[in-house]
Structure formats: structure tokens, C-alpha cells
Amino acid sequence: MIITVTMNPAIDKTADVDNLRIGELNRVKNIIQDAGGKGINVSRTIHALGGDTIATGFLGGDAGKMIGLSLTQLNIKHDFVFIEGETRTNTKIIDKSNGNLVTELNEPGPDILPSELEQLCEKLEGYASPDNIFVFSGSIPNKISPSIYGQLIRKLKKKRAKVFVDADGELLAEAIKAKPFIVKPNRLELKKYLGIDEDIDDAMLLEKGKSIINNGPKIAVISCGSRGAYFINGDTVYYSPGIEVHTNSTVGAGDAMIGALAYGLDNNLSFEESCKLSIAASAGACTTIGTKPPTKELVEMLVNDVNLIKIK
Numbered sequence: 001m002i003i004t005v006t007m008n009p010a011i012d013k014t015a016d017v018d019n020l021r022i023g024e025l026n027r028v029k030n031i032i033q034d035a036g037g038k039g040i041n042v043s044r045t046i047h048a049l050g051g052d053t054i055a056t057g058f059l060g061g062d063a064g065k066m067i068g069l070s071l072t073q074l075n076i077k078h079d080f081v082f083i084e085g086e087t088r089t090n091t092k093i094i095d096k097s098n099g100n101l102v103t104e105l106n107e108p109g110p111d112i113l114p115s116e117l118e119q120l121c122e123k124l125e126g127y128a129s130p131d132n133i134f135v136f137s138g139s140i141p142n143k144i145s146p147s148i149y150g151q152l153i154r155k156l157k158k159k160r161a162k163v164f165v166d167a168d169g170e171l172l173a174e175a176i177k178a179k180p181f182i183v184k185p186n187r188l189e190l191k192k193y194l195g196i197d198e199d200i201d202d203a204m205l206l207e208k209g210k211s212i213i214n215n216g217p218k219i220a221v222i223s224c225g226s227r228g229a230y231f232i233n234g235d236t237v238y239y240s241p242g243i244e245v246h247t248n249s250t251v252g253a254g255d256a257m258i259g260a261l262a263y264g265l266d267n268n269l270s271f272e273e274s275c276k277l278s279i280a281a282s283a284g285a286c287t288t289i290g291t292k293p294p295t296k297e298l299v300e301m302l303v304n305d306v307n308l309i310k311i312k
């Protein structure tokens with residue numbers, strides 16, 4: 001089973017307006033609300049592929065209840081810690097008459113009480129076993145230490161669970177020190193981790209990025225958007241160019257990639273098959289609107305187009 005952890009979920013509210021005017025009254029033409037959060041997206045992909053997953057993390061208030069309800073409606077198992085604070089709402093304003101220009105208003109999210117954090121840690125330890133995979137995705141609430149993923153990885157590894165990490169900045173750096181099973185930085189996240197400011201091409205980034213696994217993780221996946229991804233597993237390196245698809249939204253492509261990798265591992269697919277599935281699922285996610293996962297049928301079709309090349 002795959003347990004996803006979303007510590008700072010959100011309701012994603014998308015509002016369409018015509019000709020957004022700052023400082024004036026704007027009328028919203030259409031509004032949609034989605035249960036958002038990177039770990040939640042990972043669970044949605046695993047569920048779409050037919051895998052076994054539970055979404056966990058923190059939820060609070062009416063927004064939190066709405067997220068729980070929408071997961072129940074999607075038939076996705078969830079086991080969140082219910083907190084005193086209110087889950088945040090992130091608003092995207094799409095200016096229809098200005099080339100769909102997106103203006104984002106992201107709330108910081110609620111503060112988490114020490115007792116609430118303790119409850120989540122106990123819950124996760126309760127799920128930890130050699131058969132279970134954990135996926136830590138995305139940012140964390142204010143006031144929680146950026147070493148939290150690292151601390152939890154150490155605890156979960158003691159029970160021989162495997163941990164995947166998709167994070168940025170100090171959260172990622174601290175997680176790497178605790179030697180998770182897989183990390184999946186995108187180009188920007190990896191450049192930040194390596195302290196590279198200048199523009200470098202993918203091949204150069206791979207050369208420098210290989211050092212990431214000397215520091216701990218068994219596997220590193222470097223995702224390069226439409227150009228595909230590098231998969232580094234010990235001394236073996238694969239590259240797969242992205243599949244050309246009709247793209248609606250690339251947001252959440254990385255989450256679909258992690259979801260498919262975790263699904264592959266949990267269902268005893270080979271490393272190579274799991275890499276292929278992750279390229280197919282992430283391309284499939286680009287064809288859907290918003291962060292909606294691709295269907296299993298689409299992923300099974302796209303996987304035939306994946307070219308996985310062993311480069312070392």
C-alpha cells in the first residue's frame with residue numbers, strides 16, 4: 001500500500017473573469033473548486049491506475065471537510081489528522097480576455113499545534129512496515145521545521161518502509177540527508193539543491209546531479225518537463241524523452257510521475273517498467289484539465305510510445 005502525506009493541502013479555486021481590473025469590482029463568470037495538494041494528486045493517480053493508496057496529512061475546518069468528502073466521493077481512502085485551524089484555499093484568477101493570464105493568490109495555511117503534529121507522526125509510524133511505501137509531497141505548514149521529512153524518513157526506515165520525497169529547498173536537502181528511497185526533483189529544484197545559478201543544459205545537469213545519490217537516496221529521478229526525465233539507480237542511468245501529447249495543463253505532471261513510480265514499485269513491476277509507466281502517466285496528466293489524473297486506459301496506451309534509453 002502507498003501512503004501519501006500532504007501536510008499543507010488546499011482547495012484550489014479557479015475563477016474565470018473577463019478583463020481583470022485591479023482596484024475595481026470584477027465579476028466572476030465561472031468558478032470551480034478542486035481538492036488540491038500534491039500528495040492528494042499522487043493518491044489520485046495511484047487510484048486511477050488501480051493501486052492501493054491512503055491519503056494522509058492535515059485537514060481542518062469546512063475546507064478540510066470538503067477535501068475529505070471529495071476523496072470519499074472519488075473512492076480514495078483517506079486518514080487525515082483533523083486540526084483546529086482551517087485548510088487554506090488557493091485562488092487562481094484566469095483572465096479570459098487576456099490570453100487566459102493566470103493571477104494566483106495562495107494562502108499560507110493554518111498553524112499546526114504540536115499535539116496535532118504528534119498525532120500525524122504516530123499515525124504514520126502505525127502504517128510503517130516493509131510492505132508499505134510513503135510519499136511525502138509538497139510544502140509544509142508554517143512553523144513546522146524543514147527537517148520534518150528527514151525526521152520522519154528516519155523513523156519510517158527503522159520499520160523498513162520505503163519513502164519517496166518530492167520537495168523543494170531546505171525540505172528536500174534535509175530529506176536527502178535521511179536517505180529516502182527515491183527523490184524526484186525537477187530541473188529548478190535540483191539546480192537549487194546543487195547551488196547552480198547559471199543556465200546549464202540537461203546533460204550537464206545530469207552530470208552534476210548524479211552526486212545527489214552519493215548523499216543518500218537509492219534512486220533519483222530528474223524531471224525535465226516536456227523533455228522527459230533521467231532515472232538514476234545506483235550506477236545505472238536511463239533517459240526517456242517526454243511523449244508528445246496534446247497538452248491542457250502541465251500542473252501536476254510531476255505528481256502523476258511519482259504516483260506511477262510508487263504504483264510500479266508497490267505492484268512489483270521492474271524498475272524499467274516503472275520508469276516507462278511514470279513517463280506515460282505524467283504525459284497523460286498533461287492532457288487532462290487542471291490536476292486531474294489520466295485514466296488507466298490512456299496510460300496503457302501511452303506506455304507503448306515510451307522510449308527508455310540506457311545511457312549508462
Ligand SMILES: Nc1ncnc2c1ncn2[C@@H]1O[C@H](COP(=O)(O)OP(=O)(O)OP(=O)(O)O)[C@@H](O)[C@H]1O
Pocket residue numbers: 185186187222223224225226227228229242243244245247250251252253254255256257278279282283286
Ligand atoms: N508538455 C509535456 N508533454 C509531455 N510530458 C510532459 C510535459 N510536461 C511534463 N511532462 C512529463 O511530466 C514529467 C514531470 O514534469 P515536470 O518536470 O514539469 O515536473 P514538476 O515540475 O515536478 O511538475 P509538478 O510539480 O507541477 O507536478 C516530465 O518528466 C515528463 O515526463
Ligand SMILES: [Mg+2]
Pocket residue numbers: 166186254255
Ligand atoms: Mg513537482
